[in-house]
Amino acid sequence: MIAGIGLAVGVLLGLILRPEVPLWFQPYLPIAIVAGLDALFGALRALLDGVFSDRVFVISFISNVLIAALIVFVGDQLGVGSQLSIGVVVVLTIRIFANVAAIRRRLFHG
C-alpha cells in the first residue's frame, strides 16, 4: 500500500520537477534503477512467501543499489565499465525474472 503510493509519488515528483541528472551520476543511475527493481520484486516474493521483513527489504534495496553502482564504478576505473554494466544488468534481470516466476507460481500455483 505505502510502497505503491511511494512509487506513484516518486514518479509524479520526477514528472513535475524534471531534474537534470548530475553528470558524474549518469552511468550509475540506470544500474541503480535495475538494482532497485530487483530488490522490489524480491520483496514482493518474500511477502507472498510470508517471510517479508521491513529491515531485510531496506538493507537489500540499499546494498543492491550500492553494490551495482560500485561494480560500475570499479569497471569504469578498470576500463571495462560498459562490459561490467552489461554483466550487472544481465544478472539483475535474470533475478527479476526468477522472482517474477516465483511470484506467479505462488499466486496461481502455476
Add this chain to the structure above:
Amino acid sequence: MSRDPAWGRLRHAALSRPTRGQAIIGVLCALLGFGIVQQVSSVRTQSPFASARTEDLVQILDSLDQRSQRLDAQITTLTAARDRLRSSRDAEAAAAKERQRRADEVGILAGTVAAEGPGVVVTLSGEVSAGLVLDTVQELRDAGAEAMEINGQRVVVSTAFTDSDTAVLVNGKPVGGPKRPIVIRAIGNSATLATSLTIPGGVVETAAADGVRVTIVRAQTVTVRAVVPAPTRS
C-alpha cells in the same frame, strides 16, 4: 483462491495500517520511481553523445580528427593549386610585357616603329657622294646608333645608297642636292656618336678634304619618325 495464503498475505499487506518500517519502504519506492522518471526523461532529451561511454566518445573524436585532418590536407592542396594558377597568371603577364618590350626593341632596330631618344643630328652640306653618306652611316652604326633617318628616309639593314647626277639616292629616292643639305638623325649615345665622326682620319676630316661641311649637333631628344613597312613573312 482466498484460501490460499499468498493472496491473504497480499491483501493483508495492501490493507494493513502503515508502520514506521513501511514508511521507509515508501520512501525507497518513491526514490526508485523518481530515479526511473529522471533517467527516462534524460535519455529522451539528451543528445546521443551525452549517454555515450568514454571509449565511444574517444572513437567519435578520433574519426572527427581524421576528417578534419583530411579536410586540412585538402585545403593545403587547393591553396597550393590556387597559388600556382595565380603565379602562372602573373608569369604570363610578365612574359607578355617582356614580349612587347622585345617587339619594340626589335621594331626600332628593324625600322618598323618610330623612335625617340638622345642622339645626334649630322648635317652634310656641299657636294655629297653616296660613299660619304655610307661611311657616315657605318660610322654611326659602329658607334651604336639604334635608329637613323636621312631626310625622312629610315636607314635599315637593307638601305642602299646610290650616286646619281643630281643627288644621292637613298633607297632609290633622291635626298639632298646642291642646295639642300643631307640631314642624318641618329639615336644612340650622343657623345659616342659625335666622337665616332670626329676622330682623326674620320668622317669629318675625310669630308672636309672633299669640300663637304659636316656639322654635328648633340641633342637630348632626337625623333626618328620615318618607318619602313614591316617585312611580310613568306
